[in-house]
Amino acid sequence: MRIAVLGTGMVGRTLGSKLRDLGHDVTIGSRTASDEASTFADAAAGAEVVINATAGAASLEALEAAGADNLTGKLLIDVANPLGTSGGTMTLTVCNTDSLGEQIQRAFPDARVVKTLNTVNADVMVDPSIVPGSYTLFVAGDDADAKRQAVDLLESFGWSRDDVLDLGDITAARGMEAYLLLWLRLFGSAGTAHLNANVIIGK
Amino acid sequence: MRIAVLGTGMVGRTLGSKLRDLGHDVTIGSRTASDEASTFADAAAGAEVVINATAGAASLEALEAAGADNLTGKLLIDVANPLGTSGGTMTLTVCNTDSLGEQIQRAFPDARVVKTLNTVNADVMVDPSIVPGSYTLFVAGDDADAKRQAVDLLESFGWSRDDVLDLGDITAARGMEAYLLLWLRLFGSAGTAHLNANVIIGK
Numbered sequence: 281m282r283i284a285v286l287g288t289g290m291v292g293r294t295l296g297s298k299l300r301d302l303g304h305d306v307t308i309g310s311r312t313a314s315d316e317a318s319t320f321a322d323a324a325a326g327a328e329v330v331i332n333a334t335a336g337a338a339s340l341e342a343l344e345a346a347g348a349d350n351l352t353g354k355l356l357i358d359v360a361n362p363l364g365t366s367g368g369t370m371t372l373t374v375c376n377t378d379s380l381g382e383q384i385q386r387a388f389p390d391a392r393v394v395k396t397l398n399t400v401n402a403d404v405m406v407d408p409s410i411v412p413g414s415y416t417l418f419v420a421g422d423d424a425d426a427k428r429q430a431v432d433l434l435e436s437f438g439w440s441r442d443d444v445l446d447l448g449d450i451t452a453a454r455g456m457e458a459y460l461l462l463w464l465r466l467f468g469s470a471g472t473a474h475l476n477a478n479v480i481i482g483k
Numbered sequence: 484m485r486i487a488v489l490g491t492g493m494v495g496r497t498l499g500s501k502l503r504d505l506g507h508d509v510t511i512g513s514r515t516a517s518d519e520a521s522t523f524a525d526a527a528a529g530a531e532v533v534i535n536a537t538a539g540a541a542s543l544e545a546l547e548a549a550g551a552d553n554l555t556g557k558l559l560i561d562v563a564n565p566l567g568t569s570g571g572t573m574t575l576t577v578c579n580t581d582s583l584g585e586q587i588q589r590a591f592p593d594a595r596v597v598k599t600l601n602t603v604n605a606d607v608m609v610d611p612s613i614v615p616g617s618y619t620l621f622v623a624g625d626d627a628d629a630k631r632q633a634v635d636l637l638e639s640f641g642w643s644r645d646d647v648l649d650l651g652d653i654t655a656a657r658g659m660e661a662y663l664l665l666w667l668r669l670f671g672s673a674g675t676a677h678l679n680a681n682v683i684i685g686k
Binding site for chain 2: 367375404410413414415416418445446448451458459462463464465466468469470472474478479481482
């Protein structure tokens with residue numbers, strides 16, 4: 281598949297590398313073209329699927345640069361977290377009554393946005409087996425077909441379909457992103473980013 | 484132990500009933516005294532341990548009524564979530580850069596606040612075995628002794644000491660309360676409030 285990965289940070293590089301290993305035709309998108317990356321617009325234009333792996337605070341601008349026309353009708357997987365800092369601690373730049381996932385879907389109504397993978401570290405995204413045991417991965421989005429397509433891709437990363445939990449429409453991104461505030465403390469307490477949470481449902 | 488449970492809602496009643504079953508001398512605190520409840524102040528005055536099980540939006544007012552003097556030096560277990568509604572959906576009344584747990588600790592600096600149990604439904608609080616498998620419960624607070632005392636109480640409820648994860652000081656309440664935004668979607672997706680998350684740490 282032709283996949284554009286927007287973002288040249290650790291998450292973008294890790295996803296791009298994995299997708300290439302899986303045989304996809306991957307273009308990395310960046311603000312400026314280089315030997316390793318196309319512009320956001322060029323990457324998105326040639327892609328069937330676009331992955332937003334830019335820093336959350338810069339995502340809307342990056343997608344604007346990619347161009348609404350280049351996103352129309354496409355699966356747009358948003359793995360970003362709107363992290364910022366306030367008073368020396370990590371916080372979210374948007375949360376509670378809104379989310380980055382929703383902001384992206386509102387800004388690009390013709391893209392088929394699916395929020396997923398944002399609750400785990402980049403290494404875990406592409407190899408969930410590095411965290412032992414069972415684990416839950418969340419997906420959210422307004423388009424059922426887009427979510428199915430995203431889950432296929434997740435499965436190719438090693439996520440078991442049974443462990444993917446569909447939380448409903450894109451407003452569930454509020455909870456998925458708010459979880460980062462807990463994740464950051466789990467990270468601090470565990471001393472490793474290789475962690476995940478397994479949701480267990482009782483009767 | 485003499486324990487005051489502030490709040491006569493489902494959480495307060497469930498905790499009060501369990502604590503009585505465990506042999507504690509329990510007083511339920513309410514805005515107004517009745518056959519079943521004392522005033523917040525009377526309940527707190529006679530207690531060694533105080534549990535805030537009031538609705539999050541009303542907690543500060545309830546604790547003010549309980550009286551700072553009646554909380555001084557005491558373990559104050561805060562199980563409340565600052566839930567409100569915005570545009571028809573459940574949101575938090577405080578989050579991201581602050582939390583109810585911190586607000587309470589700031590308002591009552593001489594109380595030893597421990598945030599815990601807020602990430603699970605009342606039934607699960609007092610009987611974690613209703614959710615099968617392993618599960619993680621979080622504690623946060625500035626006072627290590629108070630956290631140890633809280634964990635003893637959690638153990639008597641059936642929580643395994645090994646499954647209690649200390650997230651550090653009271654600012655971790657931000658993450659624990661923000662998790663509610665995810666929990667509400669898990670609840671919606673699962674169709675039951677009897678759910679929990681097991682945090683798994685990799686290498």
